[in-house]
Amino acid sequence: MAPRNGLASLSLVVMALTVGIHEVTGATWTWIPGGMAFILGFILPQWFLLVSVARILALVAVGLGVALPLLGWISIDALHRALDQALFFAFFVAMLALLQDTAAQSPLIRRSGTVLLSQPPGRRYSVLTFGGMLMGVLLNLGTLSLLGTMIAQGVAQGRGESGDRVADIRLRRMSLAMLRGFCTVPLWSPTSISMPIVLAALPGLAWLELLPYGAGAAAVLLGIGWLLDRLSYHRPAAPPAAQPWVRPLLPLVGLIATIPAVGMAVGGWLDVRMITAILVSIPAIVLVWQTVQRHGSGQARPILAAARALATETLPKLPNFRSEMVIFAASGAIAILILPLIDVEALGSKIVALGLGEGPVMVAGFVTIFALSFLGINSIVTVSVLMGVLPNLPGLEFVPIHLALMALTGWTLSVGISPLSAAVRITSRAIEQEPAILGIRWNGIYASTSAGLVSVVLLILGGWGG
Numbered sequence: 001m002a003p004r005n006g007l008a009s010l011s012l013v014v015m016a017l018t019v020g021i022h023e024v025t026g027a028t029w030t031w032i033p034g035g036m037a038f039i040l041g042f043i044l045p046q047w048f049l050l051v052s053v054a055r056i057l058a059l060v061a062v063g064l065g066v067a068l069p070l071l072g073w074i075s076i077d078a079l080h081r082a083l084d085q086a087l088f089f090a091f092f093v094a095m096l097a098l099l100q101d102t103a104a105q106s107p108l109i110r111r112s113g114t115v116l117l118s119q120p121p122g123r124r125y126s127v128l129t130f131g132g133m134l135m136g137v138l139l140n141l142g143t144l145s146l147l148g149t150m151i152a153q154g155v156a157q158g159r160g161e162s163g164d165r166v167a168d169i170r171l172r173r174m175s176l177a178m179l180r181g182f183c184t185v186p187l188w189s190p191t192s193i194s195m196p197i198v199l200a201a202l203p204g205l206a207w208l209e210l211l212p213y214g215a216g217a218a219a220v221l222l223g224i225g226w227l228l229d230r231l232s233y234h235r236p237a238a239p240p241a242a243q244p245w246v247r248p249l250l251p252l253v254g255l256i257a258t259i260p261a262v263g264m265a266v267g268g269w270l271d272v273r274m275i276t277a278i279l280v281s282i283p284a285i286v287l288v289w290q291t292v293q294r295h296g297s298g299q300a301r302p303i304l305a306a307a308r309a310l311a312t313e314t315l316p317k318l319p320n321f322r323s324e325m326v327i328f329a330a331s332g333a334i335a336i337l338i339l340p341l342i343d344v345e346a347l348g349s350k351i352v353a354l355g356l357g358e359g360p361v362m363v364a365g366f367v368t369i370f371a372l373s374f375l376g377i378n379s380i381v382t383v384s385v386l387m388g389v390l391p392n393l394p395g396l397e398f399v400p401i402h403l404a405l406m407a408l409t410g411w412t413l414s415v416g417i418s419p420l421s422a423a424v425r426i427t428s429r430a431i432e433q434e435p436a437i438l439g440i441r442w443n444g445i446y447a448s449t450s451a452g453l454v455s456v457v458l459l460i461l462g463g464w465g466g
Contacts, residue, residue, distance in 0.1 A: 008319040011041030012094055019091035022084070023276040031080065034087050038329070046322045053376070054323040057330035061086070064337040074340045082336035086329040089380070092193055093328050095282040096140055097321045099191070101314045102286045103138040104146070106293060108251055113147055115248045117154055117174075125177040125229045129222055131249065132181030137189050137256050141426055147178050148430025172442055173229060175431050179438070180225040180446065183416035183423060187221075187408045188214035190260050193328060193380065194411050196275045201387030202400040207260075207274050210404055217409055224450050259285065286310065328380060335384030342385075348393035358398050359462030362406040363455045365390060369410030370451060373418035379411045402461045409454045417447035 018034035021027055043050075043058065050058070065082060068074040103109050116131035117124075128147075135143040151174045159167040186194035190207055199205060259278060262285060267277030290306035299305050351361060365386045372382050387407055391398060415421040419435035424443075428435040 006316070008042050008046055008322070009315050011037040012090075012318050013315065015042070015087060016091050016094050019087050020280045023088070024270055024272055024280060031083055031087065035083055038087060038090055042319075042322070043326060046319060049322060050326055051323045054326040054330070057334065057378075058326050061330040061333040061337070064334060068337060068341075074337060078336060078340055082333040085336050086333040088196070089193065089328040089332040090325045092196065092279060093321055093325045094318055095279045096191060097318050097324075098286045098310075098314060099138060099282055100140050100142050101317055102289050103135075104142055106289070108255070109135065109139065109146070112249055112252045113150055116147065117150055121170075125173055126226055128174055128177035129181035129225065132178040133184055133218070133222075134249070134252055134256055136182040136185040137191055137259070140191075141422055143182055144178065144423060144426045145430055148175065148427050151175060151178065152431045171431060175427060175433075175438065176225070176442055176446070177229070179416055179423065179427050179443065180222065183412050184218035184221055186411045186415070187218040190263060190275055190278050194383065194408055197332075197380065197384050198387060198404050198407050199273070199275065201384075201391060202404060205400045205404060208264075210401065213401055213405060214408060217405060218412075220453075221409075221412065221450050224453070225446050228446055228449070255289075283310075286314070327378065331378045331380035332384065335381050335388065339385060339388040342389055344389055344392050345394060347389070348395050351393065352395040357463045358396055358402070359459040359464050361390065361393070361396060362398070362402060362458040362462050366406050366410045366451075366454060366458060369407070370414045370417075373414035373421060376418075376420040379414055383407045383411055399461070402458070405461075406458055409450075413447050413451055413454070417443050 014037035015034045018030040018037070022030040022034070047055065061082075065079055069076060069079055112131065112135065116128050119127045132143060132147060135147065139146060151171065155167050155171045155174070158170075186192040188211055189195070195207060199207060199210070260274070262281050263274045263278035265277075266272075266281045267274045270277060270280075272280075287303075287306055287310060290309055291302045294302035294305045294309075368386065369379060369382045373379060387403065390396075390403060391400075415423045417439045418424060419439045421439070424435050424439040428438045431438070
């Protein structure tokens with residue numbers, strides 16, 4: 001196992017270096033060593049350790065990549081772009097894995113989690129929602145495991161004193177608060193996989209332009225969740241003395257703000273898009289973060305200790321994210337491969353013939369993302385295909401911001417309700433509940449209410465008639 005993991009880690013380093021070079025310089029040769037390292041040095045040796053969904057998606061991607069060019073249905077250029085996108089998504093996951101591993105060891109993250117869970121009942125929901133969103137930027141899905149486990153343990157410890165009914169209500173409220181907060185991250189965070197997909201399809205749109213709209217949509221969705229929580233559960237007449245939360249969370253907020261700040265600085269220096277700048281900066285951010293942690297604990301030569309830990313502890317853990325990398329990479333490749341099979345001209349003509357405008361088409365796209373998530377189809381595939389098709393439909397003129405909001409809200413709501421989504425499954429495992437109970441029974445009213453509101457807004461923004 002050790003040699004296999006050693007080869008896998010080395011292969012991921014080669015893949016990451018080549019993708020970084022490609023993204024920064026535009027070099028076209030990088031797909032050869034990057035693709036060989038990822039496929040031959042990483043996927044094949046790790047094949048039987050992948051979850052079944054990852055293996056199925058990988059086989060579908062390879063099958064399409066072999067069959068479609070042989071049939072003459074796609075060009076070699078499309079195949080090349082599919083591989084480039086697959087490698088970029090794998091690179092994205094690898095860089096976030098570095099960030100997540102460092103965050104998981106951080107005393108700051110542990111202290112922040114304790115602060116979130118120590119709030120009185122009247123304020124616990126809103127603070128947990130906010131905290132789940134913030135921690136999701138750094139820990140990604142690890143947020144749900146960490147906070148979910150802490151929630152389950154805290155509720156179990158107090159069950160004898162509070163009684164089963166109160167404990168069950170507390171578990172439900174805290175779990176939903178965390179999940180709903182976490183699920184808004186795709187709407188605004190530059191470290192969410194949703195951002196490079198949407199921004200790549202809308203080249204005239206920058207993350208800073210999208211940020212206020214995405215953050216505003218996140219605030220509205222969080223407000224709906226807060227309101228439903230207040231209407232569903234009686235608020236104590238005399239809540240316990242408030243526990244401080246703003247000041248203890250300021251270091252976490254500052255750390256999160258540092259990531260896009262570094263991205264903007266590096267992006268301006270290298271003249272690359274901000275998403276790329278953030279990803280290529282993450283190893284340096286991680287090194288500085290680990291150095292600060294070791295300096296704070298009094299270790300001698302903290303920079304050397306941090307570099308050694310990064311090389312000998314963090315990098316060997318990257319293969320643990322094998323399934324996520326393969327799922328994201330294969331999904332990205334599949335989306336590129338099937339796009340040329342869609343007759344955009346014919347589809348646009350039919351839509352125009354029906355007299356439909358941008359509004360109904362965006363609603364249909366939003367519902368598609370939402371509905372297909374219940375079939376286990378990853379939002380990466382659905383959003384990639386829709387964002388490849390909709391902006392190019394003849395006879396329709398979409399506002400880029402509107403399309404981005406359609407895709408990102410659909411992504412956000414689907415990952416919080418589908419029993420097959422990773423977010424719901426990880427949370428349900430942490431709190432020992434069935435995914436269908438958490439996603440549909442507990443979160444169904446919130447998701448359906450929010451989906452209805454989003455549909456109305458998209459109709460208003462896009463108009464009805466063509």
